[in-house]
Amino acid sequence: MSTRRHEVVIAGGGPAGAAAAIALARAGRDVLLVAGSDDAAFKIGEGLPPNARALLRDLGVLERVLADGHRASPGTCAFWGDATPHANDFLFQLHGHGLQLDRTRFDAMLRDAAAQSGAEVLPDALVRIVTAGDATRPHRLALRPVDAQTHAEAESIEADWLIDATGRSATLARALGARKVAYDGQIAFHQRLRSARDDDHDGRTFVEAVEDGWWYSVLLPSRERLVAFLTDADLCDHRRLLDGDGLWRALVDAPHLHALCKTHGYAPASQARGADASGSHLDRAAGERWLAVGDAALAFDPLSSKGIANAMYTGLRAADALLRHDRGDAGAIDAYTQHLLDIHRVYREQLRAFHAMEMHWPEAPYWARRLAALPLRETA
Template sequence: MTRADVAVVGGGPAGSAVAWHLAAAGASVVLVDDGRGPWRPVGQQLSPAALPLLRDLGVADRLTAPAAAPVHEARSVWSHESAVDLRPALFSAYGPPLAVDRAALDALLRDAARRAGVRTLRAHVKAARGPGGWHLTAVSPAGRPEPVAGPAAVLVDATGAARARARRLPWHAADRLRCTVWRARPADAGRQSWSLVEAVADGWWYSAPTPGGGLTLMRVQDRTAVHAASTPPPRTAQRLADLPLPPPAAVRAVPVGCADPPWADGLVAAGDAALALDPLSSAGLHHALDLARPAAAAALGLLRRDPRTAAAYARLVREALARHLTVRRTVHAAAAPRYTAEPFWRRRASGG
């Protein structure tokens, strides 16, 4: 059984980055990944501001084709169907955003953690406090629980908002959305190297390229929206040459909010388990990487029984959510004039 100062559960970007920072600081770390593929609600788009963070981890130069492709322009259709806002990435200091293969990115980050000295395990585990700290157990094929790691003095929960939210830490909920995702092919043979957000009466549609020339499409609605046939709006339909959509690849409830606070005695939440943002922002990956260092500092502080770095981490998480919600209200208000009578937009434009 693997012993460590810190056990990190969740092998996505947040878990691997936190584990890397902990190992770089000299902690003994085990990273547990359950092997389940990530759900990719926003077309795997990586903000260019995240590239320096990946460079620190030694990953940026390895994130190349076919694992990544540039997205040279962001397009949006908000207040009027005929008005398209164009935002080229030409003048970004870090270059264009990247459409990334999340499975490939996650593998690169886990490899970076291993090279930093993190021990990795592949298992679906349950964590429980016991003598000496946190103990992780997996269920064997015979149905018996098998210890796989522990005891660890601190547990970092990087399992995502959907699973972590109902567990050990209080959650401040700002919104809850339902996202339906499709994998499709573009209308033309060339790569459509731009993203598109298009408002509709009950939400919006997002579409963006994927490495390899495909398209990810996402429909965002209220979590209580009635299921209905999905017909893409005009600009989105043009990307598909008005061809019918394939069956959905995934349907998920997506929370917007944060763990408040994102820590407790011997426990730190990271990534979406600490801060989950509106999928319209395409900022989830960036925040997961950006907050990995302070999350690791929080865990190190708890190892020393000093909660000050954890309290500082909590402030960063709350401030990040507050900034996000301010921008979110402004963006949503832009669509409200077009849909003044629609509950989805009226509630969100008012901050609800």
């Protein structure tokens, strides 16, 4: 079987992988972006803060994103700490409004920008490591379509560099020996709502604390309203929340958000789903001619609104570190890994300070855990 070779293979076609592919292809590198499953299903994680515009500009896609039908987000409204809403109006900030994204369209646009920059983009495919490379030999990889039979022969690929953009699973980095350090067991239950009326025009992100966690809601570009409940996995009845209208019925525990949805006549329009929403990072986000980016390297509590912006940022920084290493900067990769650890440390300090503002239920397990110094949970 013939083997083809690329300078860089990137596994994962989300914002992190696409950003790295754009930067490296523009620098003249031979890049293969293996985009994983070309799944058009709804993706949670839709908020893009105003300061992410600088990243979009660096990627050369800002004007395209602004013209692509995403919904403007003028700020946040949080019921956090008391019954009075706390408003944060983006209008008075340097970068203007944020965006509520159609994630499927946004991710596809970034992959298209990577292809236009010169990267080869391979949708509906997965890659696994056969033999890890080092300074003297390339990584040997096996490539196969997502829907291929398990016995089907995989295509053989060699790569001088490997970038893991596989999301929270960090599939390749963990296969290369990295370990995931998790700080909590938070999970997000989410559901889309729809109304026959067209009288909800509030594009703010609503946040409301409750005894066992917190809720948030945004108005999507589709005019559906997303609601999501964030709690620890061991503090809830998963089956009750995921079956039928269980999550919708649980919304009554968030009276302000519940009243908003009832006022506009919303009802469930999709099945409730669950997603990992914990804070975590790899013990090392790079190694022998490989780097991890996005959620594979650093994952954040959605309360921080850092997910998509961090994905693009780490993709760009990883590309820069790789290029500097190949130009002779021996410390470029170590500097990248340390920078990511510093980002997560500052994030944890900020998140704990924000949790400390909510003191209605200091003895409740969800809040008590976040006000205490929790032991780390290392995941093999």
